[in-house]
Amino acid sequence: MRSHPERPYDWVGAWSEKRAQLSPEKVGLVDETTGERYTYAELDRRANRTARLLRAEGVTGDGEGDGERVAVLSRNRPELVDLFFATAKTGGVLAPLSHRLAAGELVEMLNEVEPALLVVEEPFADLAARILDHEACGFDCSVLALSADDADDSASASSESASDSSAIAAEPWTDALPDDDSPVETADASMDDPHLFLHTGGSTGVPKETVLTHGSILWNSFNTITAWGLRPEDVTPMVFPMFHTGGWNVLTVPMFHLGATVVLAREFEPSEVLHLVESEGATVLVAVPAVLRMMTHHDDWADTDLSTLRFAKSGGGPCRESVMEAWWDRGVDLSQGYGLTECGPNNFTMPDGWPREKADSVGVPVMHADARIADGEGEELPAGEIGELELASPHAADRYWRNDEETAETFGDGWVSTGDLARRDDDGYFYIEGRKKNMYVSGGENVYPAAVEDRIADHPKVEEVVVVPVPDDRWGQVGMAVVQGDESLTLDELTDFLDGKLARFKRPRHLAFVDEMPTSGPSKIDRQAVKAEFGEE
The missing domain is CATH 3.40.50.12780 (ANL, N-terminal domain)
Structure with missing residues (x-):
C-alpha cells in the first residue's frame, strides 16, 4: 500500500x-x-x-x-x-x-x-x-x-x-x-x-x-496545528485514554509534532485536571462534556487559576450551553469539536472572532478537509436540511482491518460516511443533530434526540439526559427522557419547561431516572445501554 x-x-x-x-x-x-x-x-x-x-x-x-x-x-x-x-x-x-x-x-x-x-x-x-x-x-x-x-x-x-x-x-x-x-x-x-x-x-x-x-x-x-493555532510553548493535560483516538490524535501527536508538552497520568479526576491546569500552566484543554461539567461543579472551580488557558474544546458529544457559559464566565474560550476514529478526529474549527450564537455548532471545516451533508442517495443537500455528514481529507483512516464489507460502506466512494446526522447553515457552520440510528419518527415527524436533550439539559434539576423512543399506540413512537439529576422533577414540570422551546411532537411523554449514566469510553454516555434498558430496539 x-x-x-x-x-x-x-x-x-x-x-x-x-x-x-x-x-x-x-x-x-x-x-x-x-x-x-x-x-x-x-x-x-x-x-x-x-x-x-x-x-x-x-x-x-x-x-x-x-x-x-x-x-x-x-x-x-x-x-x-x-x-x-x-x-x-x-x-x-x-x-x-x-x-x-x-x-x-x-x-x-x-x-x-x-x-x-x-x-x-x-x-x-x-x-x-x-x-x-x-x-x-x-x-x-x-x-x-x-x-x-x-x-x-x-x-x-x-x-x-x-x-x-x-x-x-x-x-x-x-x-x-x-x-x-x-x-x-x-x-x-x-x-x-x-x-x-x-x-x-x-x-x-x-x-x-x-x-x-x-x-x-x-x-x-x-490540520490541528494550523486550524487550532497550536504553539511549541503549549502544555496540555491528556485526559483521554490512549486506547482511544482522543488519546493520540486530538492533541498528543500534534503537540509532539510541535515540540510542546503533554501531561499524562494513570487516572485523571476532574479535580486533578483543575490542579494541573494551574500547576503546569496548561494552555490548551480538550475533554468530553461530562469532564468539563464536573470541573465546573467542583469545590475548587472558583479558586483555580485558569488564566493560562488560551482555549478549551469539548468533544465526544454535545456540550450543554450552561457548561459553555460557565467556562466563558471564567474567561476561557470554550467551543465544540467533532471527530471520529475513521476520520481525523479534528475536522472542524471555529473561525476567528466567532459569534456566541454559533456555539451550538462545531464550526467550519479545517484547512485540509471537506464536509458535506448528503441524502440517502449520496446527493449533497442544501443549507438548512438535515442529512448524513460525510467527510473527505488526507487525514482519513485507510480502512477497517480485515473487514472489506464495512470498509466499502464507510470509505467506499472517497467520502467517509460518519453515520451522524447534521446540517449546515448559510454561513457554512455545521451542526450535529445526532446519530442516524438514534432518530425516531413520532406521528410522521422525524425527532432527533440530541436537539431534544439540549433543551431538557437546560432545566436546573437535570445533570445529564438521554432521550430514547418507546412505542405509542397513537403516535407510533414517542420519547422517554432518561435523566440523571434531581428525582423530584415531574413530567408535567418538564413539559411546562419545554413549552415554547420544543415542538409538541418532540417533547418526551415519559420520564425515568438513573443514579448515573452508563459509559462506553472516556466518560462518554453509552446510549445503547440506556436504550436497551428503557427504550425499544
Whole structure:
C-alpha cells in the first residue's frame, strides 16, 4: 500500500529522532503519576531501546505495507509513548486495546489483530489471563508485563481486572528492555503504511480496528496545528485514554509534532485536571462534556487559576450551553469539536472572532478537509436540511482491518460516511443533530434526540439526559427522557419547561431516572445501554 515503494523516506518513522534534534532539552512528556519529566532527547533514547525490544520480538514492517502488531492493555503511561515512537521506527503497528472491554470481546479483537507482542499493565493481568485461557483464543504471541508504578493500582483498575502480574506467564518489561539507547536504523516506511490500529466504540457488536497510516496521522496533526493555532510553548493535560483516538490524535501527536508538552497520568479526576491546569500552566484543554461539567461543579472551580488557558474544546458529544457559559464566565474560550476514529478526529474549527450564537455548532471545516451533508442517495443537500455528514481529507483512516464489507460502506466512494446526522447553515457552520440510528419518527415527524436533550439539559434539576423512543399506540413512537439529576422533577414540570422551546411532537411523554449514566469510553454516555434498558430496539 505504498505510494512510492521505490523511494522510502527516512523521516516517515522518525518522530522522536527529528524532534530530539530540533528541541533536545525541551520537556515533551510529564508523568503526573510518578512526577517524572522527560525531554525530547530522553524520549528518543527511550524509543531506541524500545525499538530494539520490538525487533527482538519480531514487531517490524513486513515489506508489504502491513507491519507486525504490538497490542497493549494499559492505562496512560510513558511506555505507550515509547511504543508509538518505536513502532514508527521499526515499521510496526501499535494496537492499544480498551481494558474496559470483556475478555470475550478482546479475544475476538486480538484474533483479528494477531499481535506479535502483547504488553499488559499489572492491574489487568487477570483480564489478560482470561483472554489467553479463553477457549476461542486463536493467537499466539510473546507477553510482557508492565509493573504498576502508582501508589494504589488496584483502586484505579476495576475490581474484576485488578491483580498482580503473576496471573500471566510474562517477562517483566524492564527485564526485556535493552540497555542500548543509541540511534537505530529506521524501517523503509511509506506514508501509506499503517502505524496505529484504533478500535471504534463498539456500540453494536465487537469493535472494528481502524487502520491509521503514517500519512493520516501526520495530516490530522497538521490540520490541528494550523486550524487550532497550536504553539511549541503549549502544555496540555491528556485526559483521554490512549486506547482511544482522543488519546493520540486530538492533541498528543500534534503537540509532539510541535515540540510542546503533554501531561499524562494513570487516572485523571476532574479535580486533578483543575490542579494541573494551574500547576503546569496548561494552555490548551480538550475533554468530553461530562469532564468539563464536573470541573465546573467542583469545590475548587472558583479558586483555580485558569488564566493560562488560551482555549478549551469539548468533544465526544454535545456540550450543554450552561457548561459553555460557565467556562466563558471564567474567561476561557470554550467551543465544540467533532471527530471520529475513521476520520481525523479534528475536522472542524471555529473561525476567528466567532459569534456566541454559533456555539451550538462545531464550526467550519479545517484547512485540509471537506464536509458535506448528503441524502440517502449520496446527493449533497442544501443549507438548512438535515442529512448524513460525510467527510473527505488526507487525514482519513485507510480502512477497517480485515473487514472489506464495512470498509466499502464507510470509505467506499472517497467520502467517509460518519453515520451522524447534521446540517449546515448559510454561513457554512455545521451542526450535529445526532446519530442516524438514534432518530425516531413520532406521528410522521422525524425527532432527533440530541436537539431534544439540549433543551431538557437546560432545566436546573437535570445533570445529564438521554432521550430514547418507546412505542405509542397513537403516535407510533414517542420519547422517554432518561435523566440523571434531581428525582423530584415531574413530567408535567418538564413539559411546562419545554413549552415554547420544543415542538409538541418532540417533547418526551415519559420520564425515568438513573443514579448515573452508563459509559462506553472516556466518560462518554453509552446510549445503547440506556436504550436497551428503557427504550425499544
